[in-house]
Amino acid sequence: MSQNEPAQAGGVTYRNVDAAYFHKRGLRRYAGVWSLWALGVGAVISGHFSGWNLGLLSGGWGGMLIAGLIIMVMYLGLTYSLAEMSPALPHTGGAYSFARATMGPWGGFVTGLAENVEYVLTPAVIVFFIGSYLGGIFETGPHFQPVYWAGAYILFVGLNLIGVELSFRVSLIVTLAALAILVVFWVSAIPNIEFSKYALNIGAGPDGAAVELPDGKGPFLPFGIGGVLATLPFAVWLFLAIEQLPLAAEESVDPKRDMSKGIIAGMFTLVVSAFMIVCLNASIAPGAFKLGSSGEPLLDGFKSIYGENIAKLLALVAVLGLIASFHTIIFAFGRQIYSLSRAGYFPAALSVTHGTRKTPHVALIAGALLGFVVMLIVWFVSGVEEGAKFIGGTLLNMAVFGAMISYVLQGVSFILLRRNMPNIERPYRSPLGIPGAALTVIIAVVTLYYQLADPVYRTGVYFVAGWYVLWIVYFAAIGRNKLVLSPEEKFAMTGGKASYESH
Numbered sequence: 001m002s003q004n005e006p007a008q009a010g011g012v013t014y015r016n017v018d019a020a021y022f023h024k025r026g027l028r029r030y031a032g033v034w035s036l037w038a039l040g041v042g043a044v045i046s047g048h049f050s051g052w053n054l055g056l057l058s059g060g061w062g063g064m065l066i067a068g069l070i071i072m073v074m075y076l077g078l079t080y081s082l083a084e085m086s087p088a089l090p091h092t093g094g095a096y097s098f099a100r101a102t103m104g105p106w107g108g109f110v111t112g113l114a115e116n117v118e119y120v121l122t123p124a125v126i127v128f129f130i131g132s133y134l135g136g137i138f139e140t141g142p143h144f145q146p147v148y149w150a151g152a153y154i155l156f157v158g159l160n161l162i163g164v165e166l167s168f169r170v171s172l173i174v175t176l177a178a179l180a181i182l183v184v185f186w187v188s189a190i191p192n193i194e195f196s197k198y199a200l201n202i203g204a205g206p207d208g209a210a211v212e213l214p215d216g217k218g219p220f221l222p223f224g225i226g227g228v229l230a231t232l233p234f235a236v237w238l239f240l241a242i243e244q245l246p247l248a249a250e251e252s253v254d255p256k257r258d259m260s261k262g263i264i265a266g267m268f269t270l271v272v273s274a275f276m277i278v279c280l281n282a283s284i285a286p287g288a289f290k291l292g293s294s295g296e297p298l299l300d301g302f303k304s305i306y307g308e309n310i311a312k313l314l315a316l317v318a319v320l321g322l323i324a325s326f327h328t329i330i331f332a333f334g335r336q337i338y339s340l341s342r343a344g345y346f347p348a349a350l351s352v353t354h355g356t357r358k359t360p361h362v363a364l365i366a367g368a369l370l371g372f373v374v375m376l377i378v379w380f381v382s383g384v385e386e387g388a389k390f391i392g393g394t395l396l397n398m399a400v401f402g403a404m405i406s407y408v409l410q411g412v413s414f415i416l417l418r419r420n421m422p423n424i425e426r427p428y429r430s431p432l433g434i435p436g437a438a439l440t441v442i443i444a445v446v447t448l449y450y451q452l453a454d455p456v457y458r459t460g461v462y463f464v465a466g467w468y469v470l471w472i473v474y475f476a477a478i479g480r481n482k483l484v485l486s487p488e489e490k491f492a493m494t495g496g497k498a499s500y501e502s503h
Helices: 019-023 033-044 052-088 095-138 142-162 164-192 224-238 242-251 255-281 297-306 308-342 361-382 384-420 433-452 455-477 487-493
Strands: 007-009 012-014 202-204 210-212
Touching (some): 033 255, 052 202, 052 255, 095 142, 095 242, 095 384, 095 487, 142 361, 164 255, 164 297, 164 308, 224 433, 242 308, 255 297, 297 308, 308 361, 384 433, 384 455
Antiparallel strands (some): 007 012, 202 210
C-alpha cells in the first residue's frame, strides 16, 4: 500500500497527508522511568486523600478492605496488560491504540471516547474539591468558587503548555510531596490506633442503613457480601487513572524499556499507599462512620491527631494531593485528545503542537475549556447547592463509568492481541497473561453493574450515553472519511509491522 493512495478498512477511509502534517504534530522525548512513575502515581494519589472513604457506609471497614483487594486484583491485571501492550505499541494513543489494533477503527474510537469522558471530567471534579478546600482556607463564599477553578486551570494548563520537561518535573515534585504528606499521616496515626473502637464502629440499622456504634466493636462485614459488592465503585478511587501512563509513550526516551518499569513501580507504590490509608485513616478518630460521609477524610484524621488549631495549615497541605492528580490528568487529556485528533477521529486542528515547545497546546486548551464550561453550566443552572452535589456526585460517577468501559475494552484488547498478533515484538510479557486480563474484564463488568444499581450513577450514565451519541453521529457522518495513517493506525493496518519511527 503506497502512502500516496487512499486506503479503506473497516468502513473508514484514510486521507492522504504529507510529512508536513506530522511535522506540525511532533512531540518531544524526555521522560524516563521516574517521570513515568510520577505520572501514574500522581494521577491517582488524590483518591487516597478523599473519595475512597464514601464506601465505608456501603460495606463497613471490612467491606471496604475486601472491595479494595478485589479492585486491586482488577488493576494488577490491567497494569500488567498495559506493561506488555504499551512497549509493544509505543504510541500516544494508549487505550485507543490497543483497541484499534485488535478491534478495528470503530473499536478504537469507542474505547477512545470512554477514556475521553474519564480524562476530561476527572480534572473538573478534582478542581471542584481544590476550590472547596481553598474556600475554607481563605474564608470566601461559594460564589467565588468559579474563580478558584479558573485560576487552577490557567495555572496548570499553563505549566503543561510550557514544555514536557516542566510538566514532568512538576509531576515528580508534587507527587513526592503528596506521598510525603501521606507518610507523615501514617507515622502520626500509628500511635493513636484504636482499631476496634473506630474502624469497627459501623452497624446495620433496622432499615438496613449504616448506624454509628459509639463503643465500636461492630461486625467485620455489617452488610455482608452484598455490602462488599456495593463498595466496589468507591474502591476504584484508590487506583483510578494509573492507566493513563501509556499516553506518554511518544514522550518517553525509551518506551520499550521504561514503560513497563514505570507502570509496575507505580502500581505497587499505590498498593502500599492504598492499604495504609484504608487501615490507618479509619482506625483513629473520628472513626469509620463519620469518615463515610466526609469530604476530606485525611484532613479529619490530621485534626484528630494535632487538633483544630492548625486546621487551615493542614487543609493547605492536603490540597497538594489534589494538585498532583489535577496536574497529571491535565497532561493525560491533552495527549488523549491529541492522539484521536492526529488520527482524524476528532477534528485534525486539535492535534497541532506548538512550533518550538512541541506540546499539544490546542488539545490542552480545548480539554480544559470543555471541563470548565461543563462545570459553569452545572453550577449556574442548578444553583450553588445542587450544582455542588452534581459536580461532586454525577460528574465524578460519569468519569468512573467511562473508566470501567475502557478497562473492559483494554482487557479484551490484550486477549485479542495475544491471540491475533502472537509474533509482534513484546519487550515485556505480562506474567498474568490472558487470565489476568480476563479477571480485569470480569471485575470491571461487576463494578459497572453495581454502579448502575445506584440512582446517582444511573444519572451519570445518561449523560455519558448522550456524549457517545453525539460523537458517534459525527464519526459516522464525517470523521470516518477523514482518518489519517497516524502511528496507531499504520501499526494496525500493517498487522504490527509499522512503528512510530516510520514517520
